[in-house]
Amino acid sequence: MTMSILVRDRESGLLGGAAMTGNLCVGAWVIWGDSRTGIAATQGEKPSTIWADEAFDLLRTDQDAQHVVDQVTAGDHGRDWRQMSLLCRSGTTGVFTGERNDDWKGALVEEDLIVAGNILKGPEVLEAARDAFQSSEGLMVDRLLAGLRAADAAGGDTRGNMSASLLIVCDTEPPLDLRIDWSERPIDALSALLERAREPDYARWVAGLPVRTDPERHHE
Numbered sequence: 001m002t003m004s005i006l007v008r009d010r011e012s013g014l015l016g017g018a019a020m021t022g023n024l025c026v027g028a029w030v031i032w033g034d035s036r037t038g039i040a041a042t043q044g045e046k047p048s049t050i051w052a053d054e055a056f057d058l059l060r061t062d063q064d065a066q067h068v069v070d071q072v073t074a075g076d077h078g079r080d081w082r083q084m085s086l087l088c089r090s091g092t093t094g095v096f097t098g099e100r101n102d103d104w105k106g107a108l109v110e111e112d113l114i115v116a117g118n119i120l121k122g123p124e125v126l127e128a129a130r131d132a133f134q135s136s137e138g139l140m141v142d143r144l145l146a147g148l149r150a151a152d153a154a155g156g157d158t159r160g161n162m163s164a165s166l167l168i169v170c171d172t173e174p175p176l177d178l179r180i181d182w183s184e185r186p187i188d189a190l191s192a193l194l195e196r197a198r199e200p201d202y203a204r205w206v207a208g209l210p211v212r213t214d215p216e217r218h219h220e
Contacts, residue, residue, distance in 0.1 A: 043118065082096075
């Protein structure tokens, strides 16, 4: 049903995530971020829309992402139909995959990176996303797009893709939250939307927005 990738840049503090799915509106219910605590992906046959908020609250006092995931998922009797990835701002990782999600399902965890999915062609989809992100150069957002493209080329969602999204959060920059809710070619549409967001007038406007390190910023 869904493939997601979460990453962290330890030098800049950027946390990023991207997802694609064979359903509508993936950006509304899969990737969640809080620059103070971490970034999460909640997906599966019946994804939870509240797990991420609960996890971010717990991360304020518990930096062990796997411990947090275990706590959040243990109290949900519907967890067997759900999947979660959590990447803490400090770099710890946590994953959960409910047994009742359809195969292929699972997660791939490496330093500063988690790739997870369900109803995939196989683990090679996750490996392709990882390899493309790690081998590509440039900004995090471009590398995340490369990961989505590689996962799609490796088989991706067995039903095809309808929607795709990107999220970047950081204390020193405004969030970048781009979503394609429905398209016959959602990754291409997401790439085109990113290019629009880079156009000078919009980029200048975004650069003047308040951020956590400068909450009163109001550049003209």
